[in-house]
Every structure is written in structure tokens, then in C-alpha cells.
Amino acid sequence: MPPPTTRPELAGNFGMVASTHWLASQTGMGVLERGGNAVDAAVAAGFVLQVVEPHLNGPGGDVPILLWSERDDCPHVVCGQGPAPRGVTPAAFADLGLDAVPGTGPLAATVPGAFGAWTLMLQRWGTWRLRDVLEPAIGYARQGVPVIPGVRATLAGVEDLFTSEWSTSAATYLPGGRLPGTWSALRLPELAATYERVLDEAESAGADRDRQLETARDAWYRGFVADRVARFCRDTAWLDSSGRRHHGLLDGDDLARWAPGVEAPVSATYRGIEVLKTGPWGQGPVLLQALKILEGLDLGAGPLADDDPEWQHLVLESSKLAFADREAWYGDPDHVDVPLSTLLSEQYAAARRRLVDDRRASLELRPGSPDGRTPRLPEPRAADAAEDAAGAGEPTVRSGTTGDTCHLDVADRWGNLVSATPSGGWLQSSPVVPGLGFPLGTRAQMFWLQEGLASTLRPGSRPRTTLTPSLALREGRPWLAFGTPGGDHQDQWSLVFFLRLAHAVTGRADQPWTGLQAAIDAPMFQHEHAPSSFHPRLAEPGRVTMEDRFPAAVREELARRGHDVRTVDGWSLGRLSAVARDGGWLRAAANPRGAQGYAVGR
Incomplete structure (x- = not known):
């Protein structure tokens, strides 16, 4: 007899989706039911994860993806890990009096790679249009999703920080200035508007699917999204886990130069x-x-x-x-x-x-x-036992609540497999970018500022992620x-x-x-x-x-x-x-x- 399990062992011959949140899994399955393949399903589910698990990933974060393409008869890696700003070195942090990259705030931002990776994978191996895979996430952002216990606990840990320092985050995640209750509805209308504008610009390029996806990435990395990210980093200093306020170092040129990669x-x-x-x-x-x-x-x-x-x-x-x-x-x-x-x-x-x-x-x-x-x-380094008000990065924020990551896997009836681990851009990582409705990631905290290491911060390099x-x-x-x-x-x-x-x-x-x-x-x-x-x-x-x-x-x-x-x-x-x-x-x-x-x- 097989060992007892907490839930049934699922078996079938049509399609399977598994993820860290039920709404993402069901979204992916809905795509398979309507004729999409594993890539289409993974992309739709990935965008939904940004809405339903905002303490674990977001549009400003990253995603590495492994996929088996039955058409190509081989596997691929899609790298959605954005690099450090191209002009930033350890000396830049030393000039700020820092011997480590802070765990929170815009100073720790790298290029947000998730959008590029999801859309490139969709373009090369998917069949659906961008609107098809984005509409579920836009709908959830507009209508609201349940505030799961993890979101509530994370918000409770950063409520004081939001209300005293990170005003844009308070406006986004503390509706009416109050901590939302568990299982109440979390609505993200500004994020929905961002994705709707990306769609509008993509579809204005014409009916060609590839052209729409390329135009969407242009909007993100060379258009209005990049402009607002650059302005956010340049114009305002924010309190971070160093205990001081800093501007971000990411600029529009960093986003414009980057493209998601495919490798073996x-x-x-x-x-x-x-x-x-x-x-x-x-x-x-x-x-x-x-x-x-x-x-x-x-x-x-x-x-x-x-x-x-x-x-x-x-x-x-x-x-x-x-x-x-x-x-x-x-x-x-x-x-x-x-x-x-x-x-x-x-x-x-x-x-x-x-x-x-x-x-x-x-x-x-x-x-x-x-x-x-x-x-x-x-x-x-001597660990600072007294974490300041801005908290730390994954997997612990100031209150001791856990931040983390998401994961999803998809198999379709044609033989395709997808495994993806989206993360970063957590609601507790950095203030929400005005006009976009999401925070940037803090993946640069994974660099060392000590010179000569394999994972030393180098201009334009990717952090060695988990x-x-x-x-x-x-x-x-x-x-x-x-x-x-x-x-x-x-x-x-x-x-x-x-x-x-x-x-x-x-x-x-x-x-x-x-x-x-x-x-x-x-x-x-x-x-x-x-x-x-x-x-x-x-x-x-x-x-x-x-x-x-x-x-x-x-x-x-x-x-x-x-x-x-x-x-x-x-x-x-x-x-x-x-x-x-x-x-x-x-x-x-x-x-x-x-x-x-x-x-x-x-």
C-alpha cells in the first residue's frame, strides 16, 4: 500500500498545474481547458501570482524559468533575473558610508526582469496573445483577491513603516489607512491600470502577436514604466534597512539596455x-x-x-x-x-x-x-542585532513574519513542461512606485561589496540568486x-x-x-x-x-x-x-x- 497523503495523488491525461496559490493554479488550468499550452498557462498563472501573493513576488521582481519544449525536443532556461545598474560599483556604496547593500529600499533594486521573461517565453513557445494571459491578473487586481494570512501578517509587520515613511505603500496596501483583515478583499487598481496601459500600447502596434509582445516590452523597459521607475529612484529618498534614507541608483538606461535571455x-x-x-x-x-x-x-x-x-x-x-x-x-x-x-x-x-x-x-x-x-x-560582517525600522530582506522582515517566493509547475497534453520560481518586488521590499502600483525588488542585497569575490557587485551583472x-x-x-x-x-x-x-x-x-x-x-x-x-x-x-x-x-x-x-x-x-x-x-x-x-x- 502507498503511504497515506494529505490530498489525492492527481493523475490524468489532459493537463496539470501546481503552484503556491489556488487562484494561480486554477487560472493556469483554465488556460489549458481553453486550448492553451503549458507556456500560456504558466504565464497567466505567473501574472496572477503577482496579485494574490504580493508579499512573495511582484511585477518589480524576477523569475528564472526552466521549460521543456516538445516542439524543439529540448529544454531551455529563460533568465528573468535583472542585473545591477550599469554604473554602480562597491565604491558607490562606500561613498554612502555603506559596507553592505541594504535589505530594503530602492538602493537595492536591480532591473525588474519578470515581465520580460514571461512575455519572451510567451512569444517564443506560447500560443496566446498578451491580453489573454493578462486579463485574469487585471481582473483580480480590479475586483480584489482574498487577503491570505501571510499577506495580513506581513502587512502587520510593516504597518508603522508604511504609515510613517513609505506613504505610497500605505496608499496601496492599507485601504482607508487601516490594516486589512484576513480574508478581506485586497484591490490593486493602480497595478491594473498599469497593465491595461501596457495592453493598450501593445495592441496599438497592430494585430501581429509578436509585434504586440515586443511593443509591450518596449513600454515596460523603454517607455512609460521605465520612465516612472527612473523618476522614482531619482527624485525621492526613502528609509531603508541601513536606518537612513537613500535614492535608488537604477535609471532608465539600465532598463532600456536589458533584455531577457534564453540559455541551455x-x-x-x-x-x-x-x-x-x-x-x-x-x-x-x-x-x-x-x-x-x-x-x-x-x-x-x-x-x-x-x-x-x-x-x-x-x-x-x-x-x-x-x-x-x-x-x-x-x-x-x-x-x-x-x-x-x-x-x-x-x-x-x-x-x-x-x-x-x-x-x-x-x-x-x-x-x-x-x-x-x-x-x-x-x-x-558583524550582524546588527537591532534591525531598524525598515526591516530586512527575504526571508525575514522586521516583525519576524516571513517573506518568501512563489513557485508554479505546468504540464500539458502535448508534452511541454514548465517550472518557474517568481520572486522579488515584495510589498515589504521597497515603496510602491507612484503611478505604477508596485514596488521594485531588492535583489542587489545578494551582492557582496567586498572586492574580488565571485558574487561581488559588478556593474551590469546579475546577483547570484537563490x-x-x-x-x-x-x-x-x-x-x-x-x-x-x-x-x-x-x-x-x-x-x-x-x-x-x-x-x-x-x-x-x-x-x-x-x-x-x-x-x-x-x-x-x-x-x-x-x-x-x-x-x-x-x-x-x-x-x-x-x-x-x-x-x-x-x-x-x-x-x-x-x-x-x-x-x-x-x-x-x-x-x-x-x-x-x-x-x-x-x-x-x-x-x-x-x-x-x-x-x-x-
Whole structure:
């Protein structure tokens, strides 16, 4: 008998959508029902996520996307991660008396890449027009969406900041000057008007679909949206997490010069299954590095049991080594030489594997030396224990409420798969831009201002983000699309989820396994070993956090091996969703934690 699950294992042959919010999932399914493909559905759902989860993503944010195109018979990465302003260096922040990019405010803004990525993917691999995919989001913004508990908690944490400093945000998110109640209606008419104007300009270019999409991107990056973003950054200084007021450094030329990119994914194979991730401008390769280390370790031949601390210890230790390499070597490969081929090589994995002690936990951050290079880690900064009134970035704002990210996955009946992780532009990240109805993102906080690091701030470079969608192939065919919110923890949770599936199947595409929902429901764990990618960059070497559904004997054995084990509520770690093509069926599953994720399909 399969293990019990919190909700049904969905299976069908028409289409599947899973995401972090039920309205986005249902929007995507509605697109599939009306003849759209997985790309059309993902874009419509992605725009809806900006309205229903404004504390987790927004139009001013970013999105990396992995997709399998059945027409092309290959996978692609669409990079919706905007770069830093082209004229900005660490010296510019030093001139302001800063040794770190603030976690909030316009000083931390990068080019907002989400709109460009969604519309480029729609143009190249979708079938619908821009109006078709934007209308659901515009309708929700005009008519209102339920204020979910996470939105209410986030607004409660920044209410004083909004009313005292960020007046444009107060006007947008505190209707009538009051904190909205849970399940009341949140309306965003200014955002709706922005998207309606983009549509009007796009359709004024004529009936050609491609021309409309290109004109829409022109409106965003070279037209009225760019003009208002530039004016916002130039004309007003806003309080940020440095405790001071700063103007933004982003200007119209930064937006005009940028375009979303398409590139090939990087990959690694584990037990005959090929896993695909973005390049090292995201943290995705850490999952691949961990898999390559684990490939030569003994996790057992059968399914991974929750009462067996052996595999959990090995996963933690392998992940720590991968994250150490992230800190030393990952950055924008267009601006820094990242030795990725070596980091993912068999020889390098074997050398790293020898550092894994199967009886003792490691307590130091130990990057490797690919190609004989000497690793260089960021110098620790003294964390400011008294966060100021403007708060911090993902995943914590001033009040202790959690900000985060979204995720969505789509499979259609034609063989296409999409995995996307939109984030940034959170309502708590920066003041709302007047006339646009949304805030800018704060992804520049992920740069270091220390010179000479792989992730040092460089003019026009992409920050090394935590956003990390995933695809997996069996026998060269699309099998699985998956991902999760969670900042630095995304590739830890995704690794555990994938391992549970991989150890329940072989690499043969004709062997089905119906455990997608069970793998998401299963108890989760994570380490806090590497420095956070977000202000104030905290690290807790040796710390392991586990849901309390793991047996006490497991936690005790991990502690005996030297892990600093802490337990949390049994349904609080991991927010995965996934879709699959498995055993002749399309399948989908979503996270039950937080009672918000939703999978739908037939």
C-alpha cells in the first residue's frame, strides 16, 4: 500500500498545474481547458501570482524559468533575473558610508526582469496573445483577491513603516489607512491600470502577436514604466534597512539596455535520471553538486526511510560541501570565470566525497579548489542585532513574519513542461512606485561589496540568486518539473524531495511510481551551515532544523554525530509543488503546509 497523503495523488491525461496559490493554479488550468499550452498557462498563472501573493513576488521582481519544449525536443532556461545598474560599483556604496547593500529600499533594486521573461517565453513557445494571459491578473487586481494570512501578517509587520515613511505603500496596501483583515478583499487598481496601459500600447502596434509582445516590452523597459521607475529612484529618498534614507541608483538606461535571455540548462545525472538547473547566476548547481557527491555514497538501494539517520546525515554533509562551493565560486558567468564544468565533474565530486565523514558532522565551511584555484570566501560582517525600522530582506522582515517566493509547475497534453520560481518586488521590499502600483525588488542585497569575490557587485551583472526551478528527464524525455519557495533552503528541500522519488524508481521511463504527493508530504529537514544570501547574512554552522515528525531516535543519532539539531512544527519546512509525466499519465501534487498550495488537473 502507498503511504497515506494529505490530498489525492492527481493523475490524468489532459493537463496539470501546481503552484503556491489556488487562484494561480486554477487560472493556469483554465488556460489549458481553453486550448492553451503549458507556456500560456504558466504565464497567466505567473501574472496572477503577482496579485494574490504580493508579499512573495511582484511585477518589480524576477523569475528564472526552466521549460521543456516538445516542439524543439529540448529544454531551455529563460533568465528573468535583472542585473545591477550599469554604473554602480562597491565604491558607490562606500561613498554612502555603506559596507553592505541594504535589505530594503530602492538602493537595492536591480532591473525588474519578470515581465520580460514571461512575455519572451510567451512569444517564443506560447500560443496566446498578451491580453489573454493578462486579463485574469487585471481582473483580480480590479475586483480584489482574498487577503491570505501571510499577506495580513506581513502587512502587520510593516504597518508603522508604511504609515510613517513609505506613504505610497500605505496608499496601496492599507485601504482607508487601516490594516486589512484576513480574508478581506485586497484591490490593486493602480497595478491594473498599469497593465491595461501596457495592453493598450501593445495592441496599438497592430494585430501581429509578436509585434504586440515586443511593443509591450518596449513600454515596460523603454517607455512609460521605465520612465516612472527612473523618476522614482531619482527624485525621492526613502528609509531603508541601513536606518537612513537613500535614492535608488537604477535609471532608465539600465532598463532600456536589458533584455531577457534564453540559455541551455546545466545538468547532472543521478541513478539514471538527468536533473536540469539554471547556471551559477542562481544557486541551482548546488543541487547538482550534491547529487554528484551522493552518487558515490551508500544511501541504500530502496526507498529512503524517515527512521534511518544514515541517509539524512550523508545528504546534509554533501549539501554543506556544495553550498560552500556556492559561496566561493558562484556568480554571473558573463562577468566572472565560474569553473562550473570542473565543479560538476566526476573527478571533483570524488575529491569532495572524500571529505564526507559518515560518522561525524562537519562544522566548518569547506569550499574546494577546482582546477587548483584557491577559494576565497566573503569576510564575515558583524550582524546588527537591532534591525531598524525598515526591516530586512527575504526571508525575514522586521516583525519576524516571513517573506518568501512563489513557485508554479505546468504540464500539458502535448508534452511541454514548465517550472518557474517568481520572486522579488515584495510589498515589504521597497515603496510602491507612484503611478505604477508596485514596488521594485531588492535583489542587489545578494551582492557582496567586498572586492574580488565571485558574487561581488559588478556593474551590469546579475546577483547570484537563490531562485531555482528544476526539471528532470528519464531516458532523455521530460519526466518531472518541481520547485519551492524558501530562499537558501530551496535546493535543500528540492534535493530531499528528488532523492525520495529517485530512490523509489529506476532510470527507466516505463516504470511508474505514484508517490509525488507522498514525497511532498514527507517530513523535511535542512541545515543552516552557509551564510544566508539575504541581509544580514547570518550563518549557523552545524545547525540542522527538522520537522518534529521525524522519530526522536533519528534526531538523537544526528545529534550524537555532532549536528546541532533543532525541531520545529511537523508541517513547517518545505513548500514544494510538482508535475510529472509518469507511467502514461500526467500527475501533479502541491504542498499542504500553510493550507495554500494547490494542484489541479484532469
